[in-house]
Amino acid sequence: MSAELKEKDPMFSLKNRRLVSAPLNRDNPITVQVLGICSALAVTAKMEPAVVMALSVIFVLGMGNVVISLLRKTIAPRIRIIVQLTVIATLVILVDEFLKAYAYNVSKQLSVFVGLIITNCIIMGRFEAFSMANKPWPSFLDGVGNALGYGLILVIVAFFRELLGSGSIWGYPVLEKIGLYHIGYENNGMMILPPMALILVGIIIWVQRSRVRELIEKN
Amino acid sequence: MQEITSIFIKSIFIDNMVFAYFLGMCSYLAVSKTVKTSVGLGIAVVFVLGITVPVNYLINEYLLGPGALSWLGPAFADVNLGFLTFIVFIAVIASMVQLVEMVIEKFSPALYNSLGIFLPLIAVNCAILGGALFMQEREYQSVAQATAFGLGSGIGWFLAIVGIAAIREKIRYSNVPAPLRGLGITFIITGLMGMAFMMFLGIKI
Numbered sequence: 001m002s003a004e005l006k007e008k009d010p011m012f013s014l015k016n017r018r019l020v021s022a023p024l025n026r027d028n029p030i031t032v033q034v035l036g037i038c039s040a041l042a043v044t045a046k047m048e049p050a051v052v053m054a055l056s057v058i059f060v061l062g063m064g065n066v067v068i069s070l071l072r073k074t075i076a077p078r079i080r081i082i083v084q085l086t087v088i089a090t091l092v093i094l095v096d097e098f099l100k101a102y103a104y105n106v107s108k109q110l111s112v113f114v115g116l117i118i119t120n121c122i123i124m125g126r127f128e129a130f131s132m133a134n135k136p137w138p139s140f141l142d143g144v145g146n147a148l149g150y151g152l153i154l155v156i157v158a159f160f161r162e163l164l165g166s167g168s169i170w171g172y173p174v175l176e177k178i179g180l181y182h183i184g185y186e187n188n189g190m191m192i193l194p195p196m197a198l199i200l201v202g203i204i205i206w207v208q209r210s211r212v213r214e215l216i217e218k219n
Numbered sequence: 220m221q222e223i224t225s226i227f228i229k230s231i232f233i234d235n236m237v238f239a240y241f242l243g244m245c246s247y248l249a250v251s252k253t254v255k256t257s258v259g260l261g262i263a264v265v266f267v268l269g270i271t272v273p274v275n276y277l278i279n280e281y282l283l284g285p286g287a288l289s290w291l292g293p294a295f296a297d298v299n300l301g302f303l304t305f306i307v308f309i310a311v312i313a314s315m316v317q318l319v320e321m322v323i324e325k326f327s328p329a330l331y332n333s334l335g336i337f338l339p340l341i342a343v344n345c346a347i348l349g350g351a352l353f354m355q356e357r358e359y360q361s362v363a364q365a366t367a368f369g370l371g372s373g374i375g376w377f378l379a380i381v382g383i384a385a386i387r388e389k390i391r392y393s394n395v396p397a398p399l400r401g402l403g404i405t406f407i408i409t410g411l412m413g414m415a416f417m418m419f420l421g422i423k424i
Contacts, residue, residue: 034402037244038345081342082313089306097302112352115305119345121245194239195413202399202406209398217401 019141023149030153036122041197050158054151060091065131065143165191230371237379238413243346257384265373272369275351316342
């Protein structure tokens with residue numbers, strides 16, 4: 001009992017803060033852990049759906065981690081996958097119904113990718129790796145941190161794809177206001193197409209790994 | 220019949236799961252280190268997609284969709300269980316994967332040994348759930364069309380993973396910039412392969 005009491009740290013101790021900050025860079029779910037790529041690329045042609053997607057994942061992963069962490073002592077290991085899938089699916093249904101009610105256009109743009117949050121490996125990955133073995137509050141922070149790391153990459157990719165592909169940011173035609181089109185600038189239509197999302201993520205990985213050398217793979 | 224062939228071809232090349240929708244990327248990146256294992260996973264995906272898409276089609280048609288329950292009687296004609304879609308589909312997929320695994324283990328131990336480790340992985344492969352959700356969104360007309368779509372998407376995924384694995388085996392001998400090694404270059408190659416696949420976009424079937 002006393003050992004358990006000792007473990008209690010203040011709510012925002014260094015360890016807990018690191019749970020949120022590590023996934024933003026060194027432990028990023030997309031570029032380092034290679035989780036959750038499936039949905040990350042498809043929704044990044046524009047800023048708005050990317051941000052909505054990131055918020056949905058923050059909600060699902062944060063809440064899901066808390067629920068799984070609360071249930072962690074009662075889930076039998078053999079059936080844990082189906083329990084986890086049920087928890088995620090329930091949360092995703094909530095998000096989907098909410099989006100359909102309050103942001104119908106974005107929900108149409110995201111199409112099946114809201115549903116695909118269920119099989120987003122980032123969520124199962126964090127359940128397995130963290131919340132099955134940790135208390136609710138650190139699990140919540142871990143969930144939010146990882147979802148933020150995921151969202152960060154989403155927003156970066158979406159920013160460049162929208163700026164270079166459609167010449168706007170969040171639907172606001174920046175390049176047109178500056179007057180770039182008058183001097184012969186053309187939007188790069190390639191940026192809106194799916195392959196460029198992959199190449200942009202490749203470049204992000206390149207930049208990140210040349211700054212943080214220890215992430216470089218040995219081949 | 221023509222309709223079915225065109226859905227089949229379209230889902231292999233034009234609406235390719237990996238290059239057009241990025242589905243199943245996690246296992247695509249993780250298991251594509253050698254051609255041998257990627258063939259195993261690819262076949263397993265074709266198999267599971269070919270089974271789960273038609274099953275989910277029937278469930279959507281007779282249980283979940285708007286007016287799907289009308290076969291129970293006129294009182295159920297306007298019941299719409301659509302909000303349960305995700306949870307039912309994922310349960311169907313998880314249990315079908317389990318079932319397929321048991322059937323293969325019983326009847327073909329050789330196939331089981333080569334696919335065995337990949338089958339459980341597939342339950343959480345986004346390509347499978349994605350296939351089911353696209354099937355629902357595109358409103359296919361019959362089980363045959365849904366099956367053609369499922370098999371076609373599976374084969375498209377198979378082609379993609381075997382292709383990238385072959386390239387990755389070769390690229391080990393080239394001089395890739397250190398920070399790009401491994402994951403980074405794989406992303407870029409996939410992007411380039413996607414561009415190559417986009418030439419199919421112009422084909423009218």
